[in-house]
Amino acid sequence: MGNYVGKSMKRVEDPRFIQGQGRYVANLKIYGMTHAAIKRSPYPHAKINSIDTAAAEALDGVIAVFTGKDLADSGVNPIPCGFTPPDIKLPPHHALAIDRVRHVGDGVAVVIAESAYIAYDALDLIEVDYEPLPAVVDAKAAAQPGAPQVHDEVPNNVSFTWAIGDEAAVNAALAACDHVVELDLINQRLIPNAMEPRAAAAQWDSAMEQMTVWTSSQNPHTIRLLLSAFTLGIPEHKLRVISPDVGGGFGSKIFHYAEEVIVPWAARKIGRPVKWVATRSESHMTDAHGRDHVTHCKLGMSQDGIFQALHIENYANMGAYLSLFAPMIPTALYHTLMAGLYKTPVIYGVTYGTMTNTTPVDAYRGAGRPEASYVLERLIDIASRDLNMDPIEMRRKNFIQPDEFPYQTPVALIYDSGNYDAVFDTAVEMADYSAMRAEQAAARAAGKLVGVGVSGCIEASGAGPSAAVVSLGAAIGLYESGAIRVHPTGKVTVLTGAHSHGQGHETSLAQIVGDELGIPISDIEVIHGDTERLPYGVGTYASRSMAVGGGALVMSAQKIRDKITRIAAHQLEAAVEDMVYDRTTGTVHVKGAPDKAKAFGEIAFAVTLANNLPAGMEPALEETSYFDPPNFTFPNSAHIAKVEVDKDSGEVTLLDYVAVDDVGNIINPLLVEGQIVGGVAQGVGQALWEHGAYDAEGQLLSGTFMDYAMPRADGFPQIRVGRTVTPSPSNPLGVKGAGEMGTIAGTVTVVNAVMDALAPLGVRHLDMPLTAEKIKAAIAAANGGSN
C-alpha cells in the first residue's frame, strides 16, 4: 500500500478553477489577434450558386472574408475519416462547403475581423445564393429507394455495411427457441454539450515557418498529425498543437473539426493571429452529435430464460459527413459488446452507416457501448416480463462465471476478468431490492405507477491493443506515452500523452508516480496537452487514461527506480541485487542495513554531478515509455433505479438510484465516484429529457438550450455509488475504465424502471426521451383514450 494510490485526495488542479484562472482557449489573448466568425448554412441541403462577400469585406474592421473555394484553391485538403472498414464510401468533407451545403450549420465562409462583434456583423452582409434541395434526416429512411442523395459518391446514402457473426446459425437458433423477444427501437440523437464551447486559435511565425494552434481538443497529438498529414500539410515538426484547459469533452472534442483547419490557414494567410470561439448555437449545429440508431433486434431463449441467440439489424446515422471516428462507433464499438455479461452462444449483427442532411454523428460518452447495452438490456427486460421472471434472476442465470475468464465471446472480444454476481449482490444489498419491490407492490395497490429498473452492463474500455484496433479499421494505434523527468533538486515533471478535460489527471497520475517513486506529490507536476512539451501521445477517450496512460508511467517509473538503484549500489559499494527501493520513503538501502541508504533527492543531484556514476551510465534521470495494452479492460455494472410516473401529467420522478460498478483497482475513489455520478446524470438525461431533434425537412429543432433539455440539479435524487473490485490483468495498475460506465448503464436502467412502472398498463416499450408528454399519451392510449 502506497501513500497515495487508493486514497480520496482532493485535486491539485482545482485552485486555478475555483479562482477563475482556468486557461481555456477562449481566454487567450495574443498580440495582434483577430477574430473569426463563420457564415453557416440555414438550409439542410442546398446548392450554392454564388457567394457575394463584397459588402462584408467593405465593412470597417473586417480584414478578410474567405470561402471554401479560397481554401481549396490554396491546397487545403478535405478532413479525413480515421476509421475505414472495407468497402466504405468516403465522401469528401471540406472545412468550408464549396458547391453544396449538406446540413444546417455547414460552414460556407469565414470572416476575419478586428473584433468578434464586427466579425458577426459582417456575417449578415455575406450574400449566399442557395438553391434548396430535398433533404433526408432519418437513418433508415436515407437508405430507402428514392431518398434524396446526400453525396454523389455514396449511392443510396449507405456509406458502409458492417456485419459480424453467422447470420444463418443465428436464424436457425432463433427458429428453435421457445421464446423470442422482438423489438424495434430508436436510440435518439444527442448533443454532447460540454459546457465549454469549442474554440481554436492560431499564430503563424513566418520567420521560423512555425505554426502554433490552440484547440479545445481531447487529443492534441492526433490533431497535429491530421493537420500535418492531411488537411493543411504543415510539416509536423513545424507545427505545435496546444490543448490547454478544456471544459469537458465527452467524446465531442476528439475529432478534427473544420475550424481547426480554417483558423490556422487564415492566420497564415493574413499574417496575424486568429481566434474563433463557438457560440452555443454553433455547438448545437456543428459539434459531432451522438447515438442516432434505428434498430430491429431479436433475442431468443429457452422457456427457463437461458439465452440462445441474438440478432441485431441497425441503421446508424452518420450525418452529412464522416466525422473522424464515426464509422467505428456503431460497428467495432457496438456489435462487439452484444454479448453483454452473458453466455449467449450465437450472435449476429449488421449496421448500415447512412449519410443524411444532419450534423455529423460520432463518439459521445460511451460511444457504441451505451447503444449496445440499451438494445440488450431492453430485450432482457421485456423477456423477463414475458416469462414472468425477476429481471435480476434472469440475468444471473446467463452470467459468464468468474472461473470462465478469460472468456471468448462470439463477437470477437476476450473478456479479461469479472465477477458479475458479486456486482449484483452488492447492488441488491445497497438498494435493498426486495424492500424496493415490496414498496412497489404497495404503491401499485394504492394505484400509483412506481417502477424498479435494473441493468447489467459491460464496456470495452482502455483502448486498446493497437494491433486489434488497426485490424478493425482504425488509422492510428492506441498506445499511450508517459515520461518522467527528475530534476537535479529531486522535483519531478510527469509528461503524459493523455489529456485531462475534467478527469483530474494532474492529481491521479501524480498519485501513481508519487507511489511508484516514493516521493511527495507536492514534488510532482503533471503536464499534458502540448505537443511541444510531450513525447508523442494519443489522447484521452474510451476511458483509457489510467489503464494506458497510467501504464506507460508505471513503466517509466520502473526504469527510474532501476537507475536510481544502480547508482545507489555503486555509491554504497553494494551489489545491485542487494539493494532495496523503499517506495513509501523514496530511499534505496542495502538489504539488512537500513542506514546504508541514499535518498531520491540525493541520487537526483548525484546524477547532475555525474562524477560518481556506474561506468558508462548516462548522466540523466529521465525516462519515456510507451504502453500498448495486450487487451481492452472490461468494467461492468449493476444499476438499480426506482421511479414514479405521475398518472395525470406523465412526469417521471427519479426516486432512488444505486450504481455499483467494477472498474478494477481505483487510484482515487473521490474522482472515480465523480466520474460515475456524472456519467449516470448524462445517461439519465438521455432516458428522460435530451433529444437532438430535426424536423422532417432537416431543420434542427433543438438549436439552443431552450429546446434541448439539459439535466439540471433538481432532476436527481442523491445517486448512491458502490463498487466491487476485480483487478484487470491487462495493465500494470489493474485498473479498468471508469469514465463511461455511468452513462452506459444510466440510460437503460431508467428506461427499464419507467417501463416497469407502466407495465400494468400493458405498455411494452417507448422510445426515448421519456418525456411527460410522451408518457401521458401512452397512458391515455392504454386507457383506451379515456384519460
Next chain:
Amino acid sequence: MKVSMTVNGKTYTRDVEPRMLLVHFLRDELGMTGTNIGCDTSQCGACTIHMNGMAVKSCTTLAVQADGATITTIEGLANGSELHPMQKAFWENHGLQCGYCTPGMIMAATKLVENNPNMTEAEIRHGLEGNICRCTGYENIVRSVKAAAAQMGGGD
C-alpha cells in the same frame, strides 16, 4: 459610451459600444476571463457574477446597464489568499471536474447561501436550476453548497 464600474474593489472607466455585453466587458476590456460563457440564450449560468449584491447573469446584462455598479467576479471572491468558504467547499467536496461551470456555480451558490443559509437539499437543487453542469451530475455541487452553508451559517 462611457461606463464606469467598480470590479473586485477597483474602479474602471471605459468607452464601449452600447450593445456590449457585460460579460464581454469583463473578459475582453478588463481581461478578467474567470467569468465564462456557456450559452447564448441565458440558460447556463456560467457567466454568473455579483452586481450590487445580487447574482446576475453577465451575458444578459449590457455593460452600460452596469454603469456605476459594484461588481464581484470569481477573481475577486477570495479574501486575498484566503479562499471564500464556497471555493473551499467546492475544492474539498470535488464539486468540479472540468471547471467550466464552476465560477458561475460558485457565484450563484454564494448568493443562495447568503440569502438562506439553512436550505434543504431540495431547496439547493432548486436554487441551482439556472446553472448547468455537464460533468458532475450535481451531486458534489450540492454537497459543496451544503458544506459551505455550514461554514457561512452566520451570513456575511
